Amino acid sequence: MDKRLIEAVELFEDVMVFGTERVLKNVTAEVWQEYSREQLQVLKILYKNGPLAAGTLAELQHVHKSAISGRLKKLEEKKLVEIVKSPDDQRSKLIKLTDHGTKVVKKSDQAVYDYIETLFADQVNDQELEQFVTMFKKIRAILKLEGPKHEADTEI
Structure with missing residues (x-):
């Protein structure tokens, strides 16, 4: 395997692990104190994808359906999500933001x-930021080809 690809994967993993840890430790907004990271992730998934079935949310968060049920119950109690009937199948229910x-x-x-x-103010210039955005759009498009919705998800 190409050593550059191995290095790229390792760097990506490091950024994901250490970046997530650093953000979680240092973002002190009230909203981050009021809701769990997992709850905020559910909200973000719904924000980006629209109404989804609870099973789909469980798959996207890589957890069992029972874990999603608990999160959704709390989010529904806080009036952050609501359960609606699917427009395609009235028997199916979707979670809506x-x-x-x-x-x-x-x-x-x-x-x-x-x-x-x-954090990035004096560390990353405009050209580097543009390269970063371009590369991550490409990576996102490649990775989404493996996901459940092919046509709409491949837009960049």
Whole structure:
């Protein structure tokens, strides 16, 4: 295997592990204190993908359906999500983000963006940022080809 690819994968893993840890430790926004990381991730998934079945959420978070059930119950109690009938099959139920849930996602995102902007301010120039965005769009498109929705997900 190409040594550069091995190095790229190892660097990606390091960024994911250490980046996530650093963000979790240093983002002090109220929304990050009020909701768990897993709950915020559910909200973010719904924000990006629209209403989804609970089973799909479990798959995307790599957890058992019972773990999602607990998260969804808490999020529903807090009026961040609601259960709606599927437009395709009235017997199926989907989890939908509420307006309040959307506001929470936006607050969470803003807190992360503010932290990353401060962290990167004197470290990453515009050209490097553009290269980063271009490369991650390409990686996202490649990885999404393996996902459940092919056509809509391959847009860059």
